[in-house]
Amino acid sequence: MLELYQAADRVEAQMLKDYLDQQGIASVILGDFLSGAMGELPANIYPTLWVVEDSDLARAKRLTEQFFNASTTTGEPWRCPVCGASVDSGFEICWNCATPGPNDNE
Ligand SMILES: [Zn+2]
Incomplete structure (x- = not known):
């Protein structure tokens, strides 16, 4: 522990x-x-x-x-396309596998 x-x-x-x-x-x-x-x-x-x-x-x-x-922060969490983790909107990369999120206003 x-x-x-x-x-x-x-x-x-x-x-x-x-x-x-x-x-x-x-x-x-x-x-x-x-x-x-x-x-x-x-x-x-x-x-x-x-x-x-x-x-x-x-x-x-x-x-x-x-x-x-x-x-x-406010906003919807996004789902990592690689590992499927739910990532809060304030984060630009996945906490689990560091994949960049959809934060570039495509
Ligand atoms: Zn991930």
């Missing part, structure tokens, strides 16, 4: 986890429950998201970037 991302709060961690779930990557949220279970700990413990399968880490990192970038 490898650490992927330190979230600002539980909601953000959960949203990212749900997104990774949709992409078939198993992850767990650690950290946020500690402050409740052990009152002596400092308050600035942020929840962290961990990828269960080490081999998923590189892909999960790309998805994490995509997740946060996509939230600032």
Whole structure:
């Protein structure tokens, strides 16, 4: 299991986890429950998201970037013609296989 991302709060961690779930990557949220279970700990413990399968880490990192970038863009995702992955509109290349997308206003 490898650490992927330190979230600002539980909601953000959960949203990212749900997104990774949709992409078939198993992850767990650690950290946020500690402050409740052990009152002596400092308050600035942020929840962290961990990828269960080490081999998923590189892909999960790309998805994490995509997740946060996509939230600032609008538009329909496009489907990669090579691997069939669904790619958010803010991305010019496929996150999975780096094929350029249809972003040149043909
Ligand atoms: Zn692709």
